[in-house]
Amino acid sequence: MSAPASIPVDPRRDGRRLALLLVATPFVLWILLIVVIPHVDLLLISLHEKVAPRVFSTGIRNYVEFFGEPVYVQALIRTVAMSLLATALTLVIAFPMAYYIAKLARGRGRTALFMACLLPFWVSELVRVFGWMMILRETGLLSNLLIWAGIISGPVEFLYNDVVVMIGLVYTSLLFMVVPLISALDSLDDSLIEAGYDLGGNAGSILREVVVPHAMPGIVAGSIVVFMLTLGNYLTPTLLGGKSSQWFTAQIYTQFITRFNWEVGSAFGFVLLATSSLIVWIGLRLTGQSLSSTLGR
Secondary structure, eight states, rough: OOOOOOOOOHHHHHHHHHHHHHHHHHHHHIIIIIIHHHHHHHHHHTTEEETTTTEEESSHHHHHHHHHHHHHHHHHHHHHHHHHHHHHHHHHHHHHHHIIIIIIOOOOHHHHHHHHGGGGGSSOOOHHHHHHHHHHHHHHHHHHHHTTSSSOOOOOOOOOHHHHHHHHHHHHHHHHHHHHHHHHHTTSSSHHHHHHHHOOOOOHHIIIIIHHHHHHHHHHHHHHHHHHHHHHOOOHHHHGGGGOOOOOHHHHHHHHHHHHHOHHHHHHHHHHHHHHHHEEEEHHHHHHHHHHHHHHH
């Protein structure tokens, strides 16, 4: 009886497997420990119905409580509407910035402009929001400047309204729209724009027929990121909008931290997650994009 033939060992294949294992392990652990396990735990908690002290049954009463209270539903609708508006405004502001950086700026000027967009994000969101509060508060820079110019006669409080909240949301989200737009526009061949002009097109028609369709994956990717970040933002609406902001994440914070009602807070969190997922899905369907083609940018 002859001995079985030995299988040749490929050191390069083993090296690739080891490299893949080293790269994938932190990512898998991150997803499991930070995303999957906490969400599964919160989902189970949201299905707990308190029937007596420390006695729970399983049911959907916490979700029924959300839909049965108009204040909660109105807060969610208001948060979604404000987030969509913030996403649209961010896109309008970021698109010309990204186009100039990607297609018109050259050399050090391009690097300087990109760094100018990036630098504010080297400090935390808390510091940036406090910066806006220093400018817009009653005794802040803007109020004093208007008094010095004779436009107003006394200090004016510019904080705690929807306009200020919108400014803060757009400011804190701008980079997350600019980066995917630059990536999308950078791959646009300049000869296509020149051909558009040669065929008699103007700036508006070329923007509509050439630039925007090519940049659509970047537009959708940036819009998804900005919308999700804005919808789940707690710090900016709370500090700049105060109690009048009526942001839905503040309702979730109240349930978890103030009322210690983790069951209802978890249900509210999943309502927010389901709402954001539904809106992103609708956005992808309307634009004809897929999640892999947009977030892969």
